[in-house]
Amino acid sequence: MKFARDTWLIFQRQLHLLLRNPIWVFVGVFQPVMYLLLFAPLLKPALNAPTQAAAYKIFVPGLLVLLAIFGGLFQGFGLIAELRAGVIERSRVTPVSRLALLLGRSLRDVVSLIVQAVIITLLALLFDLRVALVDLLLAYLMLALIALMTSAVSYGIALKVKSEDALAPLMNTVAQPVLLLSGILLPLTFAPGWLQGVAEWNPFSWAVDGTRALFAGDLGDDRVWQGLGIIAVLAAAGVVWAARQFARSVR
Amino acid sequence: MIETSGLRKSFRSREGRRTKTVDAVRGVDLKVAEGEIFGFLGPNGAGKTTTLRMLATLIEPDGGEATVAGVDLRKDPAEVRRRIGYVAQGGSTWDESTAREELVLHARMYGINKADAHRRAARALDAFQLTEYADRRCKTYSGGQRRRVEIALGIIHEPRIVFLDEPTTGLDPQSRAHMWDEIRRLRADGVTVFITTHYLEEADALCDRIAITDHGEVVAEGTPTELKREISGDVVLVGLDAAATPQAAQLLDGEPYVNKLETVDEGGLRLYVDEGATAIPQILRRLDTADLGLRSIELHRPSLDDVFLTKTGRSLRES
Numbered sequence: 099m100k101f102a103r104d105t106w107l108i109f110q111r112q113l114h115l116l117l118r119n120p121i122w123v124f125v126g127v128f129q130p131v132m133y134l135l136l137f138a139p140l141l142k143p144a145l146n147a148p149t150q151a152a153a154y155k156i157f158v159p160g161l162l163v164l165l166a167i168f169g170g171l172f173q174g175f176g177l178i179a180e181l182r183a184g185v186i187e188r189s190r191v192t193p194v195s196r197l198a199l200l201l202g203r204s205l206r207d208v209v210s211l212i213v214q215a216v217i218i219t220l221l222a223l224l225f226d227l228r229v230a231l232v233d234l235l236l237a238y239l240m241l242a243l244i245a246l247m248t249s250a251v252s253y254g255i256a257l258k259v260k261s262e263d264a265l266a267p268l269m270n271t272v273a274q275p276v277l278l279l280s281g282i283l284l285p286l287t288f289a290p291g292w293l294q295g296v297a298e299w300n301p302f303s304w305a306v307d308g309t310r311a312l313f314a315g316d317l318g319d320d321r322v323w324q325g326l327g328i329i330a331v332l333a334a335a336g337v338v339w340a341a342r343q344f345a346r347s348v349r
Numbered sequence: 350m351i352e353t354s355g356l357r358k359s360f361r362s363r364e365g366r367r368t369k370t371v372d373a374v375r376g377v378d379l380k381v382a383e384g385e386i387f388g389f390l391g392p393n394g395a396g397k398t399t400t401l402r403m404l405a406t407l408i409e410p411d412g413g414e415a416t417v418a419g420v421d422l423r424k425d426p427a428e429v430r431r432r433i434g435y436v437a438q439g440g441s442t443w444d445e446s447t448a449r450e451e452l453v454l455h456a457r458m459y460g461i462n463k464a465d466a467h468r469r470a471a472r473a474l475d476a477f478q479l480t481e482y483a484d485r486r487c488k489t490y491s492g493g494q495r496r497r498v499e500i501a502l503g504i505i506h507e508p509r510i511v512f513l514d515e516p517t518t519g520l521d522p523q524s525r526a527h528m529w530d531e532i533r534r535l536r537a538d539g540v541t542v543f544i545t546t547h548y549l550e551e552a553d554a555l556c557d558r559i560a561i562t563d564h565g566e567v568v569a570e571g572t573p574t575e576l577k578r579e580i581s582g583d584v585v586l587v588g589l590d591a592a593a594t595p596q597a598a599q600l601l602d603g604e605p606y607v608n609k610l611e612t613v614d615e616g617g618l619r620l621y622v623d624e625g626a627t628a629i630p631q632i633l634r635r636l637d638t639a640d641l642g643l644r645s646i647e648l649h650r651p652s653l654d655d656v657f658l659t660k661t662g663r664s665l666r667e668s
């Protein structure tokens with residue numbers, strides 16, 4: 099009860115501050131829209147897709163997963179600014195739940211990601227993308243779990259390194275192989291065998307496959323529940339680990 | 350209200366390739382009574398902030414024991430948090446939010462309901478003369494305004510004990526005086542106030558008792574008056590013409606309240622007494638028996654700096 103209340107309190111505050119600075123909403127939507135408008139048209143011939151809509155079915159889920167991963171991973175920067183301002187220390191002297199300090203923030207990130215995802219989906223509808231509502235909602239659940247995990251991990255690492263200078267290269271180093279080995283931009287079906295073998299070990303690769311299966315309307319595909327399961331477990335682990343960083347002494 | 354014994358903390362920091370250990374706090378024993386303003390006075394790097402952060406549950410002590418507001422610091426830090434307020438040295442407000450939002454949020458983090466939090470925020474804004482700026486973003490505040498918001502945050506939940514880390518640093522004399530009044534008002538409400546400062550005047554004027562620290566250790570503890578008296582008592586300077594000086598010396602020499610008497614070269618006497626306030630009337634009465642043409646009488650009290658000097662061999666003003 100107290101935990102839920104605390105989480106809601108932190109979530110509200112973070113959302114309020116985000117909305118106060120609407121430039122972030124704009125930036126968050128602008129980039130993916132550019133991908134959609136400028137990059138996606140290349141895909142039909144590249145993927146050898148029969149129609150533009152078929153190309154979008156492959157590309158849009160990848161783009162959304164990409165957004166979820168990156169949107170989450172870079173949230174740590176905001177936290178470092180808060181650390182520096184003393185806001186985190188001020189929160190830590192109160193009895194507020196440490197898990198709520200993390201979860202309130204991460205849920206804000208999840209919500210802002212879902213808003214972005216909805217905008218992109220709506221735009222893609224204009225390009226004849228069609229997805230069943232159940233499939234779409236399950237895909238959003240996948241995205242939410244991914245964002246929850248990556249933002250929690252980012253917060254945890256931010257609390258550990260405490261400086262933007264260390265966080266930026268660290269996040270880029272993590273993000274790059276994750277991105278390349280997940281078949282986010284192009285499906286790994288084109289990849290040589292060894293690359294596919296390596297990608298098997300990348301949880302995001304499972305997440306992307308699952309999301310694509312949902313967009314393709316294959317609700318029964320094993321990859322769907324496997325992807326959801328893997329990401330849910332990792333998200334839970336990430337949240338627990340990061341909340342522990344909030345509980346530990348900062349500095 | 351606060352009792353510590355042997356509180357210790359060292360930090361490891363990297364210096365180039367080597368790691369160096371800094372003993373920030375090395376065995377601090379303190380006793381702070383309920384309802385007093387306790388001052389922690391010491392130069393930069395003395396370990397004041399580190400001690401406070403340990404007592405406020407922000408960092409774990411390496412050794413030693415402490416009870417804060419009747420709760421064992423190690424056994425139940427969560428309960429300690431519920432009972433204390435803490436205002437950090439380095440600020441704690443967010444640029445993009447307003448004073449009112451910060452106050453309401455902070456109150457709510459202590460479990461206070463929304464309506465009550467708003468009421469408390471309004472009252473605090475009023476008490477700290479912040480109402481005018483209450484709904485402006487914190488980044489637009491002056492340093493002093495911001496400091497006042499931070500202090501208000503620390504006491505919004507009406508804690509039994511509040512830790513204030515250098516509450517008046519960066520305030521102009523008027524705001525400082527106002528802050529002192531606020532702190533005294535807290536004491537009047539029965540709150541125990543633990544403040545750190547490196548202002549001698551502040552420790553002297555505001556605090557009921559002080560502990561002087563240096564290099565992570567407490568070197569002296571007591572009321573400001575006690576500490577200063579321990580040093581030398583007061584000095585009374587009697588201004589006289591050179592001609593009248595020997596006679597005055599004769600009159601006062603051997604009086605029970607005069608510990609030591611020196612004549613000043615240009616005329617006049619320097620009298621070492623236990624307490625100037627009671628000695629001066631007696632000195633005046635005594636000198637009145639002869640018509641000596643008294644020009645001035647001055648009381649010099651030893652300052653806390655003199656205390657620091659005798660204990661550490663350095664002056665606090667220099668370090």
Ligand SMILES: Nc1ncnc2c1ncn2[C@@H]1O[C@H](COP(=O)(O)OP(=O)(O)OP(=O)(O)O)[C@@H](O)[C@H]1O
Nearest residue numbers: 349360362371373392393394395396397398399400
């Ligand atoms: N996280 C840390 N890592 C390494 N050293 C630290 C750390 N925190 C404090 N110190 C060191 O511990 C010592 C005591 O620091 P502390 O901040 O407690 O001093 P202070 O009395 O509050 O000083 P000031 O009046 O400047 O605020 C200093 O030498 C400081 O450099």
Ligand SMILES: [Mg+2]
Nearest residue numbers: 397398399438
């Ligand atoms: Mg300090």
